[in-house]
Amino acid sequence: MSTTERIAALRERLRERALDAAVITHPSNRFWLSGYTGEDIPPNESGGHLVIGLDAAYLVTSRLNAEQARQEAAGFTIYDKERDFAKADAAVIRELGAQRVGFEDQATLYRDYRTLRDELGEDVELVPLDTLVDDLRAVKTPEEIELIARAQALTDQAFMQVVATMRPGQSEREIAWRLEQAMRELGADGPAFPIAVASGPNGALPHYRPTDRRVQAGEPVVIDMGAMLDGYCADLTRTVWIGQAGEQLEHVFSVVLAALDAAEAGMRAGMTGKEVDALARDVIAAAGYGEAFTHSLGHGVGVRVHEAPYLSPRGDRPLEAGHVVTIEPGIYISGWGGVRIEDLAVVEPDGIRILTTVPKRIVVTP
Amino acid sequence: MSTTERIAALRERLRERALDAAVITHPSNRFWLSGYTGEDIPPNESGGHLVIGLDAAYLVTSRLNAEQARQEAAGFTIYDKERDFAKADAAVIRELGAQRVGFEDQATLYRDYRTLRDELGEDVELVPLDTLVDDLRAVKTPEEIELIARAQALTDQAFMQVVATMRPGQSEREIAWRLEQAMRELGADGPAFPIAVASGPNGALPHYRPTDRRVQAGEPVVIDMGAMLDGYCADLTRTVWIGQAGEQLEHVFSVVLAALDAAEAGMRAGMTGKEVDALARDVIAAAGYGEAFTHSLGHGVGVRVHEAPYLSPRGDRPLEAGHVVTIEPGIYISGWGGVRIEDLAVVEPDGIRILTTVPKRIVVTP
Known part of the structure; x- marks a missing residue:
């Protein structure tokens, strides 16, 4: 199964839940869906996030990691315009026009959730994904x-x-x-x-x-x-x-x-x-x-x-x-x-x- | 500076902010304050949390890590009665009678915040600590x-x-x-x-x-x-x-x-x-x-x-x-x-x- 097929499987689950997009913050899920091997020093140094819409897929990362991301994550648009990845996630979500967005509540820092919430305003609903992607990987x-x-x-x-x-x-x-x-x-x-x-x-x-x-x-x-x-x-x-x-x-x-x-x-x-x-x-x-x-x-x-x-x-x-x-x-x-x-x-x-x-x-x- | 002195320095900051307790979830801060070296596989496998009140200090962990925690974390009461560490944190906070509790918003998973919020009810206020302990370590x-x-x-x-x-x-x-x-x-x-x-x-x-x-x-x-x-x-x-x-x-x-x-x-x-x-x-x-x-x-x-x-x-x-x-x-x-x-x-x-x-x-x- 290529990352393309994995993303298709994720999108099927998103559609079942009436979600327009998902923010992926779990490093193992990020690798499994994109092939990107950027390093994290958890909890607070992340190698990047994915924002996967129904028709487009973005990899949010720093300028320092952008070249590596481009080489590894085929099919992803690399977004490196924002130092705060949660702010970048929000910018991508707005670009996608997504209204109901899943997030990995078991792998997202409270601060990043707060940033998403504040940036996106009340028009966008944030829905916990629980272990949706972990379960796909099983x-x-x-x-x-x-x-x-x-x-x-x-x-x-x-x-x-x-x-x-x-x-x-x-x-x-x-x-x-x-x-x-x-x-x-x-x-x-x-x-x-x-x-x-x-x-x-x-x-x-x-x-x-x-x-x-x-x-x-x-x-x-x-x-x-x-x-x-x-x-x-x-x-x-x-x-x-x-x-x-x-x-x-x-x-x-x-x-x-x-x-x-x-x-x-x-x-x-x-x-x-x-x-x-x-x-x-x-x-x-x-x-x-x-x-x-x-x-x-x-x-x-x-x-x-x-x-x-x-x-x-x-x-x-x-x-x-x-x-x-x-x-x-x-x-x-x-x-x-x-x-x-x-x-x-x-x-x-x-x-x-x-x-x-x-x-x-x-x-x-x- | 022993862990005792570090905890004293943290308590001074808590008092300045009118906080009764702090939940410490950042692995580096946990080690620095307690000496406990339990392993984490972030984001979702934690070696434990600290709950530090003004007069008592608890280390929340699993039964498997309790013996190691006892050996390493002098002065901490080991709490290993709950598989979900955020539920354990909440139980300890109730035991301490704390009303205003700091948490590491840059190192706490949204799910754990949600659990704390749900377990503690509206009587307990949860206050983001930002990088308070990181700053003490500098x-x-x-x-x-x-x-x-x-x-x-x-x-x-x-x-x-x-x-x-x-x-x-x-x-x-x-x-x-x-x-x-x-x-x-x-x-x-x-x-x-x-x-x-x-x-x-x-x-x-x-x-x-x-x-x-x-x-x-x-x-x-x-x-x-x-x-x-x-x-x-x-x-x-x-x-x-x-x-x-x-x-x-x-x-x-x-x-x-x-x-x-x-x-x-x-x-x-x-x-x-x-x-x-x-x-x-x-x-x-x-x-x-x-x-x-x-x-x-x-x-x-x-x-x-x-x-x-x-x-x-x-x-x-x-x-x-x-x-x-x-x-x-x-x-x-x-x-x-x-x-x-x-x-x-x-x-x-x-x-x-x-x-x-x-x-x-x-x-x-x-």
Whole structure:
């Protein structure tokens, strides 16, 4: 699907809602609809906005970014006449003669809303879009799935290279940095999110940043990483150990693996996020660890590492063919550590296809 | 200045404005006031908010981040009972009994404002804070200046190491990656912003991302980089070349260097951003390149790489002792390339102190 087709899909939704235009401020949505990769330093330094009418599409940006915008955003008119992008949005909206305009209430600063409101006056109605464009992005085309699969293959390869050389005494930080270097040297544009390497007790915090703690033989080491490649993300977690695991680690690992297997065997298009989440959660709860699975089972992955759909106890959206989701049950025990195992999967009409190729159980020889 | 003293300074401003509390949503302000380093994936995944009353301070976050928040944010009560942080903010505001509450209109999503408005009802007044906390951060303490100086020293060292090994035929991307590796290996937590390496004609775009273009002898190569270390940023630009420069490069370089020298010799506390900007801009304009200096002279640097004060033709804030600012004149010529030279300086009561130690003119031996 080209950006032209994506814009056509957006316009169809705008017409359904009787909207004349939409202001797009979410950086991932902006990239997905235009191909423009201008940088943002959120919350208050934006690389640009889109204003998409039913017949015209504008990219609002600074003069400094205008040349890049022209090169990347085919089919967009570049508007760089105004330092305040919300004022520029308003000028474009007036030029379009739009009367009912959607805006991304979950991605627009209050100040920008206020500027739009003040500039446009009461004749123009501003309508919250909620996650309209995020939702359009959730179902991936075959080309997008191929891009995600390539990012995942690169991630898997970097993981296997580095984990094979893990030894007791290496620090979490050192291992994380070698994982990042391996991804970059294999061609990644960068990490899709900060790499987590959480050893021993540190693994009890699901989003732990690497420290100077040195990994020891026999303890769980949770590694969570993903490459960004050509605008798309990957996501991989494995829990590995060096040498012989203790009884508790073997047991907890087997429960998490059984939960993952149950979810992967049972999930299919049509089930809600909540139903998929329960496939894994029930296994963990039956083993007595219900309280220790402190997060959702999974989330969508695409141009953003966390996006719709959400496989959570509150997820009521049905899975569709073309969704790409993580499946990542975990058990976290304060003072001891954690085990999480995460695959990335594409939902297909008759089941799922796992993109991840890394083995589940990895014991490093000391 | 500890976070306690920073909070005291904020409370003084709140009292001056007859406010009972403030909701802090800007990640840099949140870190500066609390020490909490929880991650955000803006615009819509927040690591947490602060709600600071006149006698109590709360950090609103998710259950997953609560342990980290407890460890990092001394003196804050951690509130993790609500998945929607704006609803949590409202609950805390009600608990505090606050009636007039400031919020960061330049860092708060419209949706969160709407939630606050709906949850709190008409009895509570919501007052935009504009850049109140950003402005408090602009004047640095000696301890903060020391942290910035350390980040800059590390940046300078990485730059000198890698630039010495630049050779014709290396790609921009390869050089940028080696600069990033050098910073990380010298102890940086990461780059403060994506490193720019813009060779030949690519240098005409001030914020160019490294490409596969191979650098050639005799052409300008603009390198812009900075380390992040212990929460503080550095910022360095040099324009280097390999071997013999042509006449145009020598000339443009001499004009930019003269502009930098003029600004550094003339700037002092009490001058407005506009006056400082003019010191350099006048030199460039007098040489006939006025239109080619397409950006401001400089910006503040601290926990964020771009912050107040702004040395721009629109800057009306006077420089104060304790400001840390870049000074970075440039000339950009479409089709040919660019030259920018950037130092980082602390404003002192009787002049400025340059933190940057890298020589201005660097000719690499081929």
